[in-house]
Amino acid sequence: MKSFSKIKQKYSDLSFPKKLSLSMILITCLIAVYLTIFAFFSAAYLFQQFSTELADSYASNICRQLENYFSDVTQTATNIIQLSSLRECGNIVLPEQEASVTAKLRSDLQPLLLSANANYGIHFSVLNVYFKNGYNYSHYQASLPFEDYYGCEAYYTDAGYLDASYPHAQYTDILVKNSGRNTRYILLYLRPIYSSETYEQVGFLLCGIDETDFLCYYDTLASDVMLLENGHYIVSHNAKRDDIGTSYIPDKTESKGDYILHQITHTNLSLLIPNSYYSAVGKNHILMFSFSMVLIITVGILMAVIFSHKFSKTLSDSVLALRNFIIQVTKGDINARFTTSAKDEIAFLGNHINAMLDQIQASIRREDELKKTGELLELRLMQSQINPHLLYNTLDSALWLMESDQKPQVLDLLANLSSFFRLSLSKGSFLIPLKNECRLLENYIAIQRLAHNRNIQFQIVSSIAWSDIPVIKFTLQPIIENSIIHGFFGYDSARIELWIDRDEAGIVTISVYDYGIGLLPEDLVSVQAGLECYPPPDGMRHFGLYNINRRIKNYFGESFGLTIDSEFGEYTKVTLRFPELHPDKASPNSSEERSALCIK
Template sequence: MRIISWLRSLPDLTANRVRLKPKLIASYLVAAFLPLLCMGFFLMHKANQIIENQTNRTYGISMQQLMYNMETRLASYEELSNHFYFDTNLNLDLQKDYSDSTNVDIFEVEREFIERVKVLLKFKNDLRTVSIYFHNPSLYNAKPYLTLADDKITSQLGFQRASASSYKGYWGRVKSVPDGNVYWDVELRRTEKTTRVFSYNRPLEFYTDHQSVGLLSIEIKESDLYSLLAKEGMDKGIYLIESDGTIITSNDRASLGKQMAGDVMHRITGKASGDFLLNRSENDHVKVMYNELSNGWRMVYMIPVNRLLQETKDMRNYGLLFIIGSAVLSVVLIVLVSNLILSRMMILLKRIQRMRNGEIETGRFVSGKDEIAVLDHSFNQMAERMKYLIDEVFTLSIKKKEAELTALQSQINPHFLYNTLSTVSWLGRKNGNEDVCEIVESLAKFYRISLSKGKDIITMREEFECIMAYIDIQRYRLKNRIRPIYALDDGIMDASVLKLILQPIVENAILHGLGHEKEQITILIKGGYRNGAVQLEVIDDGIGMTHEVSASLLGEQAHAAQRSGYGLRNVNERIKLHFGRDYGLTVNSIPGAGTTVIIRLPYLIE
């Protein structure tokens, strides 16, 4: 319960202590700008994701296309080797025994092959040379096109791997050689600049017995593969590497022949394809994508994350600028709108403050048809009504009541009235008429208390004595048709009360309670302290009245019905005027069962 109470009082401790303008600005920011801010960040985040995914897709497609071009180019060299592999005449020439042949015959066989190679080299600048290492000792060496595979050559690891590769062939390692195509003797070009080449090697077998007759070696310039990489942008590093990490070709020309970085090789060794993020330092992050070619080589893409996310950063910067601009514009507009609203409300507030100081102004101060204008119009109507009540109703009514009271008091001389009634009482006792004596004494007591030297406030004890005297007079007048019962608590007898509040109620009970069919009426007058106030009740068992009649006793139409100038309405208004709207009369009546009038008063002691 304490928590609930604290939560209910929280607005009074926080928001209700803040001025309206900051609250308006804060509410506008929360209601308008906060959703815009959240939506902006959400859209910016989604846009960044889309751009990042699209960038990754673009690089992936680029890599796949380059892989396809590379595979196609390598396959073309394998296809070229088929022209020699399936050449029956060439296979026969390589295994034929030339021991009994003349030098001219041997030269003619070799010349035919060399011319064939030269024509091929003339039209394919990407090739450096095509060579055959043969096993037939009866043939002559014609380097670099025809070379006897002696023990020195066959003992080399590359030659052994190539010979064991069978139909698939073997891709040799990259090496540096003199630049240009070889037409006859490579020794003639030692002074030329070098170029990097790699070779495709394939064993030549006779198709009948699959007997090895030699090894075909096609040397290809590295620049041919580089031409495929050069079409890609320089925003990324592209590396074609051997299985051991040696870089075959790359758009980073300074890295040719070197080993691929160890942190990359560690992640890709034994894997055919994939991608990962490589964090080398705080500001050096690289996205690595790799894929394996059919011959065992690997294509590696290394994309700096800064480049990968450049468009994302641009989008984020533009988004932040847009959000900041929107925030500034929103704050300016909110302040302007708040000032526009509050300026009109301040007019109304100052008007209320002037009214609090007693300056009642009439007229419309705020124009328009919105709620503030309606509030100003309603306040103006209230001000006009209040001014009318003060100037016309309240002032005149008070003056009228004061004049009536003054006239009433001036018409009655208490001393003359007391002396007259005392004389009447003495004459009654002298003549032995006790009834006349008692009624005159009751009348004297009633007027003594009701006049009370001009005071409006008397004690409950005096009011009780006054009503008892009044009932005694009525009992004599109505020949004991009234049976009073009194039940007042002693604790309220010293409480202060307006004089003559019970008499009009008892008079109304007698007037409405007695009828031709009702010979006697019982009136119960009781009082006590109830629910923080003094509560008096006047209950009769008279003929009662309808709800409409009982309600009219406190209405405007009841004023003319009260013969003595006092009535229930007069008592009700006097109590409310003197003690407040929480106090007054309540009338309940049931036809044939009687009437109950409840008086609620504050407990005051003077």
């Protein structure tokens, strides 16, 4: 009862279209199952009777084909015996007659055998003639246990084929021929030759036909079908090939009704068919009928599902459309809109939801515009923080030189500072060519040489044309400043290298190497962690590196930026990675221009 209540509750929770479809499907299935059971039991008996009659008719037809085949063999043997040249062989007296008679016999046999093969499909693998007068003829070579008339007579008398006073033609035994991996079974046909004058037996005609020539008639009839000679000697078997040439011994588990024996008329051969063949035919027809019923049920159910769906869709098209629309919106698709040609309550709800979505999209657009404006202002602010920082440090150094009465150095220092700020203005451009950024570096390094009286070596290493690559202004100067102040603290000389490269995807990599004191492992971890935090904490160290990293990420995306690596006492490497922009897009002055940048 609890299970039924749960099913009933689940059915009640279904939507109206699903209830309607499910009800129609269940009714169709019940009707189909009822009709199937009724038709199956009604037709099973009739099919069994009909199948047995059909199987017996089919087996009888095969037996008739075999009778026709062996009748054609008998007729061909009769035609051979009636050849005048063969009759002359039995009348040979002088040895010198044998060659001419043999040649005539061979000449007469050739067209007769070709005709039998073409018209009846009979191919003799053995054709021997033995006469009482000692004449022997072999048209096809074969290994037999006798060589002449008396040997043949003695062999088949002992085998029980010639015990009658007036023996007739019979199929005798099997001759096995092995040729490589293939084994051929030859069924021998013994035909006594009688004198047309005295009716005395004067010779034997021994023919051999290939077992595969008549196996084809019943090979696919059923499994375990065999052809017996005199009811006990197996001359052909479609399954157990090794049993050919042996006596048939019924299995102890077999009963008399397990096989049906069909006699081949006018021969000593009979076809043994297992009784399971008849029942198998009946089962096959029942299975075919069952398959047809299952197919009908399946088609009926599919039709019920299709018509139920169409019918329920017609009744509740507006409800389903609104439901699907709401599901689409809940998945985050605020661009979806409800459309309908109706003017009912569902259309009223859908139109009001459309109005709400329009308001939401307008709010999102305003928020995106404010966000873009805020990001651009943040970039400008970060850049503006660099120049005051440099100005403060340089003026502080100039003041120190003035106090030391080093006026020429002060003049050179202020001249480089003036050139530095003149280049840094860049007409207000946010992006500048890399060559201009490198000139800024040269001015800055000159300022540091003069301000601190230090030997600073600077070298640019690159294998590409780099001068026009657009870069964010003041991305390299703070790194060089950090290297000179911190990396070479306490050093009288410094060596800094700038490595520039670009990959096939147009991603530019600029690495600043300073071969100074380097960073301790714990300091390196601290710097790397500080680069990823947002917003930066108050009083954070290495704000210049953080500033550069954040400017690159804000401008080019989170997949680009600054990385740092160091080996204490060896070197420090700061790497910038960003995409190369087209030169004509290298000077955006607004958020609209910035959004139009084209990445190579």
